[in-house]
Amino acid sequence: MKPPQMPLPKHVAIIMDGNGRWAKKRHLPREAGHYAGMGAVRETVRAACDLGLENLTLFAFSSENWKRPKTEVGALMGLFRAYFRSDMDELVERNVRMRIIGHRGRVAPDIQQMIQDSESRTAPNTGMNLTFAFDYGGQEEIAAAAQELARAAKDGRLDPETITPELFATRLFTSALPAPDLVIRTSGEHRLSNFLLWQSAYAELLFLDTHWPDFDRAALTAAMGQFTARERRFGALDTLDSGAVA
Ligand code: FPP
Numbered sequence: 346m347k348p349p350q351m352p353l354p355k356h357v358a359i360i361m362d363g364n365g366r367w368a369k370k371r372h373l374p375r376e377a378g379h380y381a382g383m384g385a386v387r388e389t390v391r392a393a394c395d396l397g398l399e400n401l402t403l404f405a406f407s408s409e410n411w412k413r414p415k416t417e418v419g420a421l422m423g424l425f426r427a428y429f430r431s432d433m434d435e436l437v438e439r440n441v442r443m444r445i446i447g448h449r450g451r452v453a454p455d456i457q458q459m460i461q462d463s464e465s466r467t468a469p470n471t472g473m474n475l476t477f478a479f480d481y482g483g484q485e486e487i488a489a490a491a492q493e494l495a496r497a498a499k500d501g502r503l504d505p506e507t508i509t510p511e512l513f514a515t516r517l518f519t520s521a522l523p524a525p526d527l528v529i530r531t532s533g534e535h536r537l538s539n540f541l542l543w544q545s546a547y548a549e550l551l552f553l554d555t556h557w558p559d560f561d562r563a564a565l566t567a568a569m570g571q572f573t574a575r576e577r578r579f580g581a582l583d584t585l586d587s588g589a590v591a
Pocket of ligand 1: 382
């Protein structure tokens with residue numbers, strides 16, 4: 346008899362890595378890798394919608410990425426502008442709700458405006474939640490949440506004894522989303538790189554050798570298959586062990 350299959354993940358989060366290596370392999374500038382990476386974003390979003398995924402979060406720019414050469418940061422910002430301009434109509438048509446998590450205040454004012462416009466335009470949508478982590482760092486996010494709770498406690502608005510993981514999670518950027526149950530990283534590195542540190546506590550991790558620009562519908566479908574084949578226990582016993590008589 347086939348073992349029971351896990352349902353599809355509720356929230357897939359992806360560390361899109363390997364644009365530079367994809368370009369290098371082809372003797373192209375790194376920017377060409379990022380451009381191809383934008384194509385993979387488009388295809389992955391379409392595939393995720395078609396699969397009926399409820400939440401997709403993509404790591405588009407980390408707070409550490411500011412340290413890259415100015416030309417590369419400029420090229421990435423140009424791509425984000427292009428993406429917001431060209432893809433918003435399709436996201437609306439597909440009933441996608443788009444959100445950005447991250448610092449916000451450090452990007453150029455026109456991008457801040459685009460973010461705000463895209464979020465309000467897609468806010469009534471009830472389909473997939475598409476979240477871009479943009480100028481995002483997990484430790485920064487956790488520290489900001491701790492600051493907010495500490496301030497509330499200092500002002501007497503909060504009893505520190507009432508701080509639980511659930512309460513803490515309401516102060517994170519992701520408070521409107523379920524925790525990711527599958528985190529995928531492309532391009533062979535086995536690290537979280539400051540991505541959704543709190544939220545990924547129980548996530549299945551999937552590390553793929555594929556460079557991000559080569560990630561496509563088939564790769565996403567295969568990743569779903571790998572997830573559904575795994576058994577998640579959240580620290581408890583599996584079904585066989587818990588039913589076993591010693
Ligand atoms: C990592 O590749 C990827 C990034 C730093 C940025 C992700 C950006 C995109 C996928 C392009 C556009 C996205 C949107 C949403 C329009 P890397 O440069 O670190 O690759 P490497 O490790 O091989 O050098």
